[in-house]
Amino acid sequence: MSATRYAYLGPEGTFTEVALRTLPEAATRELAPMVSVAAALDAVRNGEAAAALVPIENSVEGGITATLDELASGEPLMIYREVLLSISFALLVRPGTKLSDIKTVTAHPAAQPQVRNWMASNLPDALWESAASNADGARLVQEGRFDAAFAGEFAAAKYGLEPLVTEIHDAVNAQTRFVLVGRPARPAAPTGADKTSVVLWLGDDHPGALLELLQEFAVRGVNLMLIQSRPTGAGIGNYCFAVDAEGHISDRRVGEALMGLKRICPKVRFLGSYPRAGVAVEDVRALRPGTSDAEFVAAADWLARSQDGRA
Numbered sequence: 649m650s651a652t653r654y655a656y657l658g659p660e661g662t663f664t665e666v667a668l669r670t671l672p673e674a675a676t677r678e679l680a681p682m683v684s685v686a687a688a689l690d691a692v693r694n695g696e697a698a699a700a701l702v703p704i705e706n707s708v709e710g711g712i713t714a715t716l717d718e719l720a721s722g723e724p725l726m727i728y729r730e731v732l733l734s735i736s737f738a739l740l741v742r743p744g745t746k747l748s749d750i751k752t753v754t755a756h757p758a759a760q761p762q763v764r765n766w767m768a769s770n771l772p773d774a775l776w777e778s779a780a781s782n783a784d785g786a787r788l789v790q791e792g793r794f795d796a797a798f799a800g801e802f803a804a805a806k807y808g809l810e811p812l813v814t815e816i817h818d819a820v821n822a823q824t825r826f827v828l829v830g831r832p833a834r835p836a837a838p839t840g841a842d843k844t845s846v847v848l849w850l851g852d853d854h855p856g857a858l859l860e861l862l863q864e865f866a867v868r869g870v871n872l873m874l875i876q877s878r879p880t881g882a883g884i885g886n887y888c889f890a891v892d893a894e895g896h897i898s899d900r901r902v903g904e905a906l907m908g909l910k911r912i913c914p915k916v917r918f919l920g921s922y923p924r925a926g927v928a929v930e931d932v933r934a935l936r937p938g939t940s941d942a943e944f945v946a947a948a949d950w951l952a953r954s955q956d957g958r959a
């Protein structure tokens with residue numbers, strides 16, 4: 649695989665592929681479907697791919713834990729872009745299958761909470777088994793291993809299936825967020841509508857430990873957009889936190905919050921600062937008083953003058 653390739657959670661026909669194709673730069677790259685999020689990220693780590701697009705969060709269930717855990721561990725990687733996609737499922741079957749024939753269904757685990765009510769009403773007795781991705785589920789139906797798969801309607805033709813039912817989504821406006829991940833490098837310059845992702849580890853266990861961590865953001869007027877606890881693997885009760893904050897690491901309030909966290913957390917992993925998908929600069933919330941770059945700079949100048957006896 650050449651290092652200019654973009655890897656993604658495959659096989660062909662995943663929502664991840666659709667999300668990747670919305671990025672203009674994907675048109676000039678060879679796109680490489682991978683069997684799992686871990687395989688896609690490993691292709692980046694070992695230089696076989698320049699970047700990988702993987703699902704990281706959905707509006708129904710929150711963080712996609714396999715992706716969060718991969719990014720929190722192993723050789724460090726960084727997020728350079730995010731893509732938001734509205735998700736609606738089709739029930740794909742081999743031609744001729746009727747709803748009453750369906751005894752087994754499959755899809756990616758993140759699909760299940762998005763179709764649970766529909767299944768309870770329409771396929772109450774069908775057995776669910778997870779697939780590596782929604783397109784992989786379709787492939788398994790083609791092979792005869794399951795009767796039906798929830799996947800994008802666009803995946804049907806690729807796997808010789810037909811959509812028996814379309815527009816399946818328990819929640820209106822269900823969205824999935826995908827991130828383009830590469831090896832660590834300088835983040836793109838701030839756009840004014842940016843997001844910063846970090847993973848934070850708590851130090852010694854004590855009352856208020858999480859509050860202390862959150863305070864580093866709060867006192868500097870940094871809004872949080874995601875906080876998801878994940879087990880560290882060191883036993884019951886040991887968690888780290890994946891956090892998305894509004895702003896860019898080169899914004900003073902974000903940089904100072906990260907410095908504050910670096911002083912109190914045993915480990916901080918910076919996962920990148922990148923433009924927010926679908927948010928225009930004019931739609932970004934107003935800053936809290938006293939938290940603009942100019943006000944941080946003015947305060948630092950005042951401190952320097954005071955230290956010099958010139959205030």
Ligand SMILES: O=C(O)C(=O)Cc1ccccc1
Nearest residue numbers: 662663664756758781782824
């Ligand atoms: O991209 C896919 O098709 C996946 O399998 C991941 C996924 C799962 C559920 C909703 C959107 C994407």
